[in-house]
Amino acid sequence: MDKLIITGGVPLAGEVRISGAKNAALPILASTLLADEPITVGNIPHLHDITTTMELLGRMGVGLVVDERMNITVDPSPITDFYAPYELVKTMRASILVLGPLLTRFGRASVSLPGGCAIGSRPVNLHLAGLEKMGAEVAVENGFIHATAKKLKGTRLVMDLTTVTGTENLMMAATLADGSTIIENAAREPEVVDLAHCLNAMGADVNGAGTDTITVHGVERLSGTHYNVLPDRIESGTYLVAAAITGGKVRIKDTNPDMLEAILEKLDEAGVDVGVGPNWVSVDASIRRPRAVNIRTAPYPAFPTDMQAQFTALNVVSEGTGTISETVFENRFMHVHELRRMGADVQLEGNTAVTRGVNNLTAAPVMATDLRASASLVLAGLVAEGDSVVDRIYHIDRGYECIEEKLAQLGARIRRVPG
Numbered sequence: 001m002d003k004l005i006i007t008g009g010v011p012l013a014g015e016v017r018i019s020g021a022k023n024a025a026l027p028i029l030a031s032t033l034l035a036d037e038p039i040t041v042g043n044i045p046h047l048h049d050i051t052t053t054m055e056l057l058g059r060m061g062v063g064l065v066v067d068e069r070m071n072i073t074v075d076p077s078p079i080t081d082f083y084a085p086y087e088l089v090k091t092m093r094a095s096i097l098v099l100g101p102l103l104t105r106f107g108r109a110s111v112s113l114p115g116g117c118a119i120g121s122r123p124v125n126l127h128l129a130g131l132e133k134m135g136a137e138v139a140v141e142n143g144f145i146h147a148t149a150k151k152l153k154g155t156r157l158v159m160d161l162t163t164v165t166g167t168e169n170l171m172m173a174a175t176l177a178d179g180s181t182i183i184e185n186a187a188r189e190p191e192v193v194d195l196a197h198c199l200n201a202m203g204a205d206v207n208g209a210g211t212d213t214i215t216v217h218g219v220e221r222l223s224g225t226h227y228n229v230l231p232d233r234i235e236s237g238t239y240l241v242a243a244a245i246t247g248g249k250v251r252i253k254d255t256n257p258d259m260l261e262a263i264l265e266k267l268d269e270a271g272v273d274v275g276v277g278p279n280w281v282s283v284d285a286s287i288r289r290p291r292a293v294n295i296r297t298a299p300y301p302a303f304p305t306d307m308q309a310q311f312t313a314l315n316v317v318s319e320g321t322g323t324i325s326e327t328v329f330e331n332r333f334m335h336v337h338e339l340r341r342m343g344a345d346v347q348l349e350g351n352t353a354v355t356r357g358v359n360n361l362t363a364a365p366v367m368a369t370d371l372r373a374s375a376s377l378v379l380a381g382l383v384a385e386g387d388s389v390v391d392r393i394y395h396i397d398r399g400y401e402c403i404e405e406k407l408a409q410l411g412a413r414i415r416r417v418p419g
């Protein structure tokens, strides 16, 4: 297993390009199953989760062509299997996103039930309840979800809680259903909006994405298009925190500041100078040490759970005491135990991490446990004295394109060693 070795202490400086959003690319690639013509998706990040999605589509018999700029053309017409196997679903829970498209377009789907993961139990009951309400027969047997439907029917779906992939699955299923579907308490994440834009470019009739009520009028068929996914707001935030934590000065480009509001507000509160342009954000933390902030994660537009671990790392080296409350996932503090091994003063009180800023972290061998936790360990390594070794970085490769190259470009002393 590859490891990252990071020698901390270099303030980052320069400019870095933000990649396409993983969490938009995954549902958009799944949505190509809805069309009866090839779809080309651009600005796809080069990530392990994308490879897994391609393998998933490929195993179903779907045609795939990737060009040198990572545009992926998907031709769903040769599909032969309507099946997502355990060995792929267990490495990527977002595989569940093929359920809605397969069911509504082909009338059947078998998808391995995703298990729990490092950050909690993460059930998919709301995906299934919504599909059943639209008329699907759903059975869970031997660890598989088996769903069938002659034709899904539009209906009113009131979601018990906001779920991002749940909203996406039901929105995709509704595009080819009979009549209109209204999804209430829908997730408002920018990636949900991006998927809706892509579906509409394919000929769907989706309205209200970005609000908590999405209305989908079913259409007969969806056709080919070319769609570019939006920039990754979590990658954006991670590089901004990398600048802040190292006392650096960094500009991220090819991003969208509008979707970073909650993150930029917290950086501002931390006392970091933030500048914003049409498609860039700069932070300058070279003048003063950041102050610890208080954060409570919640669905968009509130502070994203996917940035919680990175801000925990920033808080532990900032001035004063801060609290980070996690309300989305039940067990998303694995990084706290590893940060402590680097000298952080963090106490867990229920779903809140209380941080007391220390002047220095010290290098230690640490272990990545999930995608964003591993990002926080890399960030801590960038300021820790000595050589930190971050093990199990396959988690990072699931969601960060060329992280060591991008950080090195900003001056970080970081290298990958094969394990």
Ligand code: UD1
Pocket (backbone or CB within 6 Å): 023, 026, 093, 094, 120, 121, 122, 123, 124, 125, 126, 127, 128, 161, 162, 163, 164, 165, 166, 191, 305, 306, 328, 329, 330
């Ligand atoms: C998506 C993101 C992930 C992010 C999360 C929250 C993708 C591919 N992944 O994950 O990076 O951390 O949103 O912003 O977009 N829940 C249920 N039943 C369900 C569905 C969800 O109880 O049927 C619960 C979950 O356990 C969790 C909460 O709802 O506590 C929110 O989860 P959800 O929004 O569904 O997360 P994902 O879509 O899996």
